[in-house]
Amino acid sequence: MSTAVRTQTPRTPGRGETPILSLVDITKKFPGVIALNKVSFDVRAGEVHALLGENGAGKSTLMKVLAGKHKPNGGQILLEGEEKVFDTPKRAKKSGIVLIHQEQSLVPEMSVAENIFLGSLPKKWGNWVDWKTLHRESTEILDRLKCSFSSKDMVSDLSIAKKQMVEIARALVFTPKIVVFDEPTASLTDHEKPVLYDIINTLREQGVGIVYISHRMDEIFHLSQRISVLRDGEYNGTVNTADTNEDEVTKLMIGRSLELDHASKPKDFGENMLELRGLSVDGVFEDVSFNVRKGEIVGMYGLVGAGRSEVAETIFGLRKPCSGEILLDGHVAQLRSSHDAVAEGIALVPEDRKDQGLILGMNCRDNMTLAGLQSVSWRGFMKTAAEKRVYDKYQQAMKIKTPSWRQKVGNLSGGNQQKIVIGKWLHTHPKLLILDEPTRGIDVGSKAEIHALIKELANTGYAVLVISSEMPEVLGVSNRIIAMYDGRVTAEFDGDAVSEDVLVQAITGQPVTGQSGTGSTAGHPAA
Numbered sequence: 001m002s003t004a005v006r007t008q009t010p011r012t013p014g015r016g017e018t019p020i021l022s023l024v025d026i027t028k029k030f031p032g033v034i035a036l037n038k039v040s041f042d043v044r045a046g047e048v049h050a051l052l053g054e055n056g057a058g059k060s061t062l063m064k065v066l067a068g069k070h071k072p073n074g075g076q077i078l079l080e081g082e083e084k085v086f087d088t089p090k091r092a093k094k095s096g097i098v099l100i101h102q103e104q105s106l107v108p109e110m111s112v113a114e115n116i117f118l119g120s121l122p123k124k125w126g127n128w129v130d131w132k133t134l135h136r137e138s139t140e141i142l143d144r145l146k147c148s149f150s151s152k153d154m155v156s157d158l159s160i161a162k163k164q165m166v167e168i169a170r171a172l173v174f175t176p177k178i179v180v181f182d183e184p185t186a187s188l189t190d191h192e193k194p195v196l197y198d199i200i201n202t203l204r205e206q207g208v209g210i211v212y213i214s215h216r217m218d219e220i221f222h223l224s225q226r227i228s229v230l231r232d233g234e235y236n237g238t239v240n241t242a243d244t245n246e247d248e249v250t251k252l253m254i255g256r257s258l259e260l261d262h263a264s265k266p267k268d269f270g271e272n273m274l275e276l277r278g279l280s281v282d283g284v285f286e287d288v289s290f291n292v293r294k295g296e297i298v299g300m301y302g303l304v305g306a307g308r309s310e311v312a313e314t315i316f317g318l319r320k321p322c323s324g325e326i327l328l329d330g331h332v333a334q335l336r337s338s339h340d341a342v343a344e345g346i347a348l349v350p351e352d353r354k355d356q357g358l359i360l361g362m363n364c365r366d367n368m369t370l371a372g373l374q375s376v377s378w379r380g381f382m383k384t385a386a387e388k389r390v391y392d393k394y395q396q397a398m399k400i401k402t403p404s405w406r407q408k409v410g411n412l413s414g415g416n417q418q419k420i421v422i423g424k425w426l427h428t429h430p431k432l433l434i435l436d437e438p439t440r441g442i443d444v445g446s447k448a449e450i451h452a453l454i455k456e457l458a459n460t461g462y463a464v465l466v467i468s469s470e471m472p473e474v475l476g477v478s479n480r481i482i483a484m485y486d487g488r489v490t491a492e493f494d495g496d497a498v499s500e501d502v503l504v505q506a507i508t509g510q511p512v513t514g515q516s517g518t519g520s521t522a523g524h525p526a527a
């Protein structure tokens with residue numbers, strides 16, 4: 001354990017507050033990995049306790065031990081001072097421990113109420129669903145969360161943010177004492193987050209203990225009362241949020257301060273690598289025009305549903321445009337499939353790494369070389385030494401944390417999975433690199449490294465298109481920013497001269513005001 005600033009031991013709560021939950025000396029081993037080494041951690045009733053650590057530090061594993069999903073190799077769980085053994089998730093839930101994942105597991109074809117009570121629908125007259133009770137109890141829970149939608153709405157009609165509320169409502173069926181949020185804002189935009197924050201504060205006021213896992217410092221400082229840090233599977237201290245700052249917490253996490261270098265954005269641009277002229281896909285986006293030059297980073301910013309990922313998928317040959325043109329390196333490209341796109345030198349690091357980016361049951365090395373098999377095979381035979389060299393290169397460059405290349409990618413932490421996807425596409429040596437939410441779920445240290453990597457790639461001539469819902473990320477890396485709203489490009493900005501307010505106007509369909517030198521309107525590539 002390092003010498004942390006203002007740390008407290010988690011077993012001595014201050015001001016006489018007894019913890020509602022104490023995890024004591026929890027140890028969890030996986031083959032080749034000690035994921036948790038005697039970790040102790042406590043939560044008080046009515047507090048938001050942030051749990052921080054680099055990718056692979058053990059946060060999710062600790063919470064899975066708490067929620068009965070992993071059996072620990074040692075240690076104790078005390079709930080309201082009483083020792084508990086949670087050998088199944090159901091038992092943990094019944095005791096009031098609920099884990100809310102970032103991946104949603106709702107049934108879209110069912111109503112909100114049916115989803116909330118899925119698996120425990122109230123029954124009457126034997127096996128008949130008691131619809132009246134179902135809707136009454138669901139409405140009570142939705143009211144508790146101050147939700148604006150009805151228990152009768154279909155889940156498929158709800159926005160992502162509202163779906164997340166249904167996930168939370170589901171948790172409340174069991175009258176929780178502890179709610180664990182694991183990266184809850186990962187799929188929410190800056191606009192949708194306040195709704196979640198309100199819910200968390202409501203739960204807190206009701207005396208629920210909240211464990212909040214996130215890599216986003218701004219929300220940790222906004223929401224939490226205390227912060228505990230894990231480092232390499234070990235407890236590394238707890239601080240009162242009001243008494244600390246981002247720099248101190250980062251040092252606790254990674255052992256050093258972070259120097260974010262916005263100055264090293266690329267400056268020298270070549271010819272157009274990508275040019276979209278009036279590109280449309282029926283009912284999805286319309287008349288989208290912009291360009292990305294060689295050596296340039298262009299950011300695409302907008303709310304979820306604005307059409308950004310769909311534009312990227314069309315450039316990558318996954319959607320057929322109904323009108324418009326895609327020009328690559330000066331020629332009109334016919335992209336009928338992702339195969340055509342890869343052959344043209346396009347790489348897409350997708351938003352959904354688990355479904356679109358990786359084969360979870362396959363090992364790290366084989367995932368890494370998947371998109372560039374020609375360079376590591378000969379007449380249909382794999383050159384294993386070449387494969388290993390490729391893997392080693394990107395594993396070292398991105399500091400991917402795994403016990404060996406043989407580890408199944410499905411067993412890596414979220415952030416390390418994302419690094420494998422990025423490495424996989426870098427290995428194809430693309431001319432145009434499209435990154436959709438490149439640092440979602442990535443810790444602050446690795447995030448800075450990925451931002452530096454993006455700039456470095458552009459500085460060596462790559463054209464880079466970065467889609468992101470995080471304003472600091474878009475502003476931090478982009479030379480130019482394309483704003484999208486409701487399937488259209490609404491404005492284009494100089495990445496170093498635009499203000500946050502103006503960007504928000506552009507992505508919410510308001511007239512863009514008060515910004516000198518703001519970019520063009522839709523349909524006119526500025527550069």
Ligand SMILES: Nc1ncnc2c1ncn2[C@@H]1O[C@H](COP(=O)(O)OP(=O)(O)OP(=O)(O)O)[C@@H](O)[C@H]1O
Nearest residue numbers: 030035055056057058059060061411412413414415
């Ligand atoms: N089922 C498993 N089998 C083998 N190793 C695992 C398994 N689950 C987790 N690990 C390993 O345990 C370590 C801790 O992983 P964990 O997912 O808890 O990290 P994390 O702090 O939640 O990271 P992230 O911020 O990236 O989500 C990692 O080295 C990971 O590869």
